[in-house]
Amino acid sequence: MSVDVASVPAAKAKNFPLYRTVTGFVRDPLRELERISKESDGRLIRLDLGASHPYLATHPDHVQQVLRRESQNFLRDGIFWRPLRELMGDSILSEGGEWEHSKRVLQPVFTTRNVNRLTGMMAEAINTAVGKLDAPAREGRPIDVLPEMSRIVNETVIKVLFGDKISPVEANRLIPTFDQIATSISVRFLLPFVPRALPMPGDRAFKDAVQVMDEVLFELVKRYRDDPGDGSDIFTALCQAPTEDGAPPDDRWIRDNLLAMFATSTETTTLALTWLWPLLHDHPDVEARLVEEIDAVVGGEPVRPEHLHRLPYVTQVVQELLRLYPVGWMFPRMATEATTIGGVPIKPGDPVLISPFLTHRLASVWDRPLEFDPERFTPENIRKRHRYAYFPFGGGPHQCIGRHVFNVEAQMILTSILSRFRPTLSEAVPAMPKIGATLRPRQSLEMTLTPVAGHGA
Numbered sequence: 001m002s003v004d005v006a007s008v009p010a011a012k013a014k015n016f017p018l019y020r021t022v023t024g025f026v027r028d029p030l031r032e033l034e035r036i037s038k039e040s041d042g043r044l045i046r047l048d049l050g051a052s053h054p055y056l057a058t059h060p061d062h063v064q065q066v067l068r069r070e071s072q073n074f075l076r077d078g079i080f081w082r083p084l085r086e087l088m089g090d091s092i093l094s095e096g097g098e099w100e101h102s103k104r105v106l107q108p109v110f111t112t113r114n115v116n117r118l119t120g121m122m123a124e125a126i127n128t129a130v131g132k133l134d135a136p137a138r139e140g141r142p143i144d145v146l147p148e149m150s151r152i153v154n155e156t157v158i159k160v161l162f163g164d165k166i167s168p169v170e171a172n173r174l175i176p177t178f179d180q181i182a183t184s185i186s187v188r189f190l191l192p193f194v195p196r197a198l199p200m201p202g203d204r205a206f207k208d209a210v211q212v213m214d215e216v217l218f219e220l221v222k223r224y225r226d227d228p229g230d231g232s233d234i235f236t237a238l239c240q241a242p243t244e245d246g247a248p249p250d251d252r253w254i255r256d257n258l259l260a261m262f263a264t265s266t267e268t269t270t271l272a273l274t275w276l277w278p279l280l281h282d283h284p285d286v287e288a289r290l291v292e293e294i295d296a297v298v299g300g301e302p303v304r305p306e307h308l309h310r311l312p313y314v315t316q317v318v319q320e321l322l323r324l325y326p327v328g329w330m331f332p333r334m335a336t337e338a339t340t341i342g343g344v345p346i347k348p349g350d351p352v353l354i355s356p357f358l359t360h361r362l363a364s365v366w367d368r369p370l371e372f373d374p375e376r377f378t379p380e381n382i383r384k385r386h387r388y389a390y391f392p393f394g395g396g397p398h399q400c401i402g403r404h405v406f407n408v409e410a411q412m413i414l415t416s417i418l419s420r421f422r423p424t425l426s427e428a429v430p431a432m433p434k435i436g437a438t439l440r441p442r443q444s445l446e447m448t449l450t451p452v453a454g455h456g457a
């Protein structure tokens with residue numbers, strides 16, 4: 001593993017003019033970015049996207065500089081954040097004072113102690129949601145993987161967000177609208193420089209979904225804002241948030257943060273879990289080892305949070321899954337002061353893109369980068385690596401606060417499914433995802449679940 005490129009000062013970024021990349025970008029943007037990243041092998045890249053010329057930093061040293069060492073300089077600002085800013089105002093996904101205030105309120109929800117309290121509730125929701133796969137499994141009916149993972153994740157996340165404060169009717173209205181927002185915003189997210197006045201695909205669906213979502217959320221806020229009661233969930237924490245004058249927090253601020261939390265927690269977890277099944281299909285040895293571990297620890301019982309610390313291989317598989325498919329695959333920053341990255345001068349206002357997807361696939365950082373191998377995440381192997389060789393949850397002050405929730409949730413869902421069923425994908429799946437705000441598979445994946453004798457189904 002050689003990671004010494006950053007120490008060689010490069011006076012110029014590696015430029016990729018549009019005429020050299022446009023055909024590739026039109027045909028398959030993610031593959032073109034992967035090609036560019038491979039060719040640059042850790043050197044700072046300058047992309048030409050016509051209306052914008054962002055830098056792309058893939059080397060672990062450069063990533064560390066942008067996300068951590070100079071996080072005060074590289075802010076979440078600029079054109080690439082516009083669609084999110086418009087949707088979620090001054091939530092935890094913003095920057096500066098507003099971000100700090102939201103983070104101060106939400107951080108305590110994600111302490112190990114509170115996550116441990118939430119996990120009991122999550123386990124219950126997961127066992128019930130996975131139990132609904134019994135019927136198709138018994139009938140030998142294949143399931144469509146992405147919508148089923150989405151259903152299981154949503155039924156779980158709604159508990160983390162609202163505890164017992166939301167009715168099933170409200171949850172059933174909210175879940176599909178959140179989903180519609182996530183899919184319909186992707187065009188604006190990818191083409192942030194297109195003016196609002198120019199209609200784009202997805203705009204109508206997006207507007208309709210926001211309207212329904214606001215009806216449900218503001219009704220909930222009205223009901224609980226002044227008297228939130230107890231609860232370890234996110235909604236309760238937001239309603240209890242202290243304000244300087246002692247007044248209850250602003251309705252819009254609660255709504256913006258609920259939406260930010262939903263946006264960051266559902267689509268990411270759903271897609272990560274969707275990519276798991278093609279990987280296991282291609283690696284029956286990994287699946288066999290997982291099944292052996294889960295059978296020994298969980299057997300035919302419903303999965304419980306206490307099982308998790310005895311499932312080290314499940315942890316390794318989930319970590320390696322996020323290496324190959326870090327679903328928050330690209331996040332932008334904007335320089336506010338002049339600096340240099342790898343010897344290349346950066347001016348105030350320059351956008352710098354960071355992509356775990358690309359860094360995780362660099363041959364100079366990872367041995368056999370395209371191979372799925374959970375052995376990379378044994379404690380000894382983790383210790384040998386650069387801190388920023390692997391960063392599916394970002395780093396520095398904005399590092400994902402939901403990473404423990406994700407780990408617990410993904411490990412329990414994987415364990416619950418494999419303790420009850422043996423999965424078979426209907427066909428082999430191309431490994432390359434489709435570009436968007438997250439990494440979605442290009443086509444639907446069908447999977448048949450065979451019930452394990454005496455285990456639930």
Ligand code: HEM
Pocket residue numbers: 076092093103160260261264265266268269272326327328331332392393394395397398399400401402403405406
């Ligand atoms: C596979 C699952 C997930 C992935 C890959 C992921 C990835 C990320 C990344 C890369 C960031 C940093 C963004 C940046 O630096 O601009 C982030 C931030 C964040 N994530 Fe996650 N996330 C996941 C799950 C979750 C979950 C389950 C939650 C909540 C329950 C969550 C809540 C957040 C929040 C609130 C932030 C903003 C933190 C801040 O700016 O202070 N994420 N996530």
